[in-house]
Amino acid sequence: MPILTLAFFGDIVGSPGRRAFAHGAQIVREKHGAQVVIVNAENAKHGSGLSHEGYNAIRRAGADALTLGDHVYREREALPLLETPDAPVCRPANLALGAPGKRAVRIPPAAPGLPPVYAIIVLGRLHMPMPADDPFAAIDRELAAIPENDAVAVVEIHAEFTSEKQAVAWHCARNWHGRVAAVVGTHTHTQTSDARILEHSVGAITDVGMCGPRRSILGRRVDDVLRMMTTQAPTVLDVADEEPRACGVIVRFDLNSRRALSIEPLDLAAPS
Numbered sequence: 001m002p003i004l005t006l007a008f009f010g011d012i013v014g015s016p017g018r019r020a021f022a023h024g025a026q027i028v029r030e031k032h033g034a035q036v037v038i039v040n041a042e043n044a045k046h047g048s049g050l051s052h053e054g055y056n057a058i059r060r061a062g063a064d065a066l067t068l069g070d071h072v073y074r075e076r077e078a079l080p081l082l083e084t085p086d087a088p089v090c091r092p093a094n095l096a097l098g099a100p101g102k103r104a105v106r107i108p109p110a111a112p113g114l115p116p117v118y119a120i121i122v123l124g125r126l127h128m129p130m131p132a133d134d135p136f137a138a139i140d141r142e143l144a145a146i147p148e149n150d151a152v153a154v155v156e157i158h159a160e161f162t163s164e165k166q167a168v169a170w171h172c173a174r175n176w177h178g179r180v181a182a183v184v185g186t187h188t189h190t191q192t193s194d195a196r197i198l199e200h201s202v203g204a205i206t207d208v209g210m211c212g213p214r215r216s217i218l219g220r221r222v223d224d225v226l227r228m229m230t231t232q233a234p235t236v237l238d239v240a241d242e243e244p245r246a247c248g249v250i251v252r253f254d255l256n257s258r259r260a261l262s263i264e265p266l267d268l269a270a271p272s
């Protein structure tokens with residue numbers, strides 16, 4: 001039975017996140033047999049945006065595709081990466097049509113007999129700082145534009161609200177089963193315990209969590225966030241550095257039946 005094994009990791013936060021991702025990517029390839037690795041890198045540069053150096057390090061560590069969420073334009077160095085056709089970095093598909101960057105990344109087949117994999121990210125519209133268009137319509141548009149019949153897609157919903165994220169997962173399970181292997185949530189940096197297969201075909205999790213320091217508040221230093229929230233004074237939120245972990249999922253997709261067989265959460269401790 002030909003199986004495609006995909007790994008997806010959540011938002012890389014700063015240098016602890018980059019180290020954690022490198023550790024996690026090695027484990028999923030060597031121990032879980034992952035053939036494709038996708039990661040959200042929106043917080044890779046000191047917690048906000050993606051630099052060219054960070055991009056190179058994350059690619060060397062084993063990422064086939066990098067996605068960016070609401071922090072997509074925080075670091076100007078990401079713009080050339082977003083606009084270079086052969087750099088596998090994509091922006092949210094539901095921004096303004098003129099927004100710089102690719103709306104999807106095509107990952108070539110990892111081996112003969114395997115299909116190409118598409119990575120697509122959309123932003124939620126509820127309680128998000130960046131204005132965005134309809135994520136459901138953007139997903140439909142991008143999936144309909146995929147030319148290969150055998151291609152497999154991973155759809156990422158980068159959003160705050162669990163309801164919106166689960167709605168996107170159900171939308172894909174109802175309308176795009178056979179095409180979409182998994183719908184994975186990101187942005188909250190906190191893994192949820194609801195990984196499951198929807199409609200016997202699409203893997204789903206409301207949030208995969210982050211690659212970053214566990215002893216933190218969403219990757220930032222606890223003291224800084226407490227100071228900001230208890231005083232409401234302007235505060236620099238530094239990236240924390242203790243207890244780096246790589247959080248994500250492994251999805252196994254049966255290429256004959258075109259169904260996801262399993263979605264397994266990952267929460268891997270990395271060396272400090």
Ligand SMILES: [Fe+2]
Pocket residue numbers: 011042043069187188189
């Ligand atoms: Fe993030």
Ligand SMILES: [Fe+2]
Pocket residue numbers: 042069070071158187
């Ligand atoms: Fe985000």
